[in-house]
Amino acid sequence: MGADLVGLTVLxxxxxxxxxxxxxxxxxxxxxxxxxxGSPRSLYRAVERLERAGLxxxxxxxxxxxxxxxxxxxITSEGFESFQDQLGELVSVPLEDHPVFTAAVGLLAQLPPAxxxxxxxxxxxxxEGSIAELEAQRAGLGRRLHRLLLLELEYLLALRRTELxxxxxxxxxxxxxxxxxxxxxxxxxxxxxxxxxxxxGVLP
Numbered sequence: 001m002g003a004d005l006v007g008l009t010v011l012x013x014x015x016x017x018x019x020x021x022x023x024x025x026x027x028x029x030x031x032x033x034x035x036x037x038g039s040p041r042s043l044y045r046a047v048e049r050l051e052r053a054g055l056x057x058x059x060x061x062x063x064x065x066x067x068x069x070x071x072x073x074x075i076t077s078e079g080f081e082s083f084q085d086q087l088g089e090l091v092s093v094p095l096e097d098h099p100v101f102t103a104a105v106g107l108l109a110q111l112p113p114a115x116x117x118x119x120x121x122x123x124x125x126x127x128e129g130s131i132a133e134l135e136a137q138r139a140g141l142g143r144r145l146h147r148l149l150l151l152e153l154e155y156l157l158a159l160r161r162t163e164l165x166x167x168x169x170x171x172x173x174x175x176x177x178x179x180x181x182x183x184x185x186x187x188x189x190x191x192x193x194x195x196x197x198x199x200x201g202v203l204p
Contacts, residue, residue: 003090006046009036011055011083014075018059021047022070031149032137047073055079101163105170109193112183113174120171127164134160 013024021043028036028043036043050056051073059074075083108116138153147154173179186192 003086003095004046004049006036006038006042007050008083008086008090009033010043010046010050011075011079012087014056014073015080015083018072018074020070020072032141032152050079055082109181109186110183113180117171117174120167120174124164124168124171127160127167131157131160131164 009028010024013019013027019027025040025043047056051058054076056073056075056079059072061069061071111119134153134157138150138157141150141153170179181192
């Protein structure tokens, strides 16, 4: 089971100070915690789960003017300890994550080499655009935010740049003939991909 990133974010915000869910939603948007920016209901469900688990509790319920009542929550001592443990584990232990692209390149032999290279070239263009956008975000946010709040952007940039270099090289290998295959032959006989004497880069 994957980490409950919405719940973890709620605990992080409440570790700073008591807050109501609406304020947490605003902060998630302001701090660009995209992984936690699902539907409003997902945040409220996370709050309910954490409360049932005894990790957070109601601090007070109040009303401002004509606005509906809002419940302010605080993190419990058990919640803070759990938050610290979860965060430490997520930072220290690499998890087996399988993005869609990982599965797609594992099935690349099903595409003709020319189609595979064309798709990879398209990905190169999109990755370059994504990197430019992330760099612009980091430059803009870096003028007013501490680097600690920009580490997500730094990490995403590192991932995108590494992926770009790998995808570009793979496309070059296919275009240049260092890696080639016959997609129809592979579909007819998948064993071609595991034949010990076959050339590692060239398949019939």
